[in-house]
Amino acid sequence: MTPMRAMVIDDSRAMRMILKRIVTKLSFEAVEAGDGKEALDLLADMAEVPELALIDWNMPNMNGLEFVMKARAEPRLREMTLVMVTTESEQSQIVRALAAGAHEYVIKPFTEGAMIEKLALLGLVPTGANS
Amino acid sequence: MSVEVEVDENDLAEMVEQVWEAYLDPEGVSPLMQTYDENQPSEVHSSVSITGSWSGHIVYSSSRAAAQRAAAAFLAMELDEVSEEDISDTLGELANIVGGNVKAMLPPGAQLSLPQVVLAPESSARYPNTERISGVYGLWEGEPVSISMWQSSTDTKEEGA
Secondary structure (H helix, E strand, O other): OOOEEEEEEOOOOHHHHHHHHHHHOOOOOEEEEEHHHHHHHHHHHHHOOOOOEEEOOOOOOOOOOHHHHEEEEEEHHHOOOOEEEEOOOHHHHHHHHHHHOEEEEOOOOOHHHHHHHHHHHHOOOOOOOOO | OOOOOOOOOOHHHHHHHHHHHHHHHHOOOOOOEEOOOOOOOOEEEEEEEEEEEOOOOEEEEEEEHHHHHHHHHHHHHHHHOOOOHHHHHHHHHEEEEEEEEHHHOOOOOOEEEEOOEEEOOOOHHHOOEEEEEEOOOOOOOOEEEEEEEEEEEEHHHHHOO
């Protein structure tokens, strides 16, 4: 069985390492990108699109919201589940991200359990994977 | 433009507790013990700036040992594996997380900068025309750690006018 793939998009190497650790534990193969532009470049070179992208909001070059809008406009990327992982916790920002096409939203700081529960809600990992 | 700041020490302390629970002390065995001593020493610091409906800086500072311990916890490494880059990354992300949560408590229209990290004491930094308005000061396993808010004096003058 082919493992699921996840792309972790965050300008913080520390946060990429945390997210990569969590998704790897859930048997995803993880790739990293330092901003939205790097993520789009990597995706353009990939034969198969990852099932999941975890996306920071505040990043240089191309921020997370811009990445979501670009990804949603690209038919090849439409099957990818987009989760914003960010400190941007204002209601208006959440609405903007969801309206742009993000599927879910996780606010930093988050615990590993909270992230796993969110991915279970999205049907990407089995319910109870956290236990 | 100025706003009355509604982020107090209790709000900051709650955020700090969440950060510790999520990344630095998930087992709940070594919380930050508050000392309320705003003059405690620091050896490294990081900051993010907020502009717009409120203007100022959020500063995370600590001893180098506490920063090394934070990086080890954050990155699931052994203490002796932690590099200078790991410390910088972790300090930057800690300032970003606290700053982002402070921003969420402010009126709409505020913007958050990318973090700045300086591996030198907080006292070596200059935030022109600012005033420290709030902070959480404590010891983490005996090492000093603080999170403080510095408001632009342009804002404070307008508030007083």
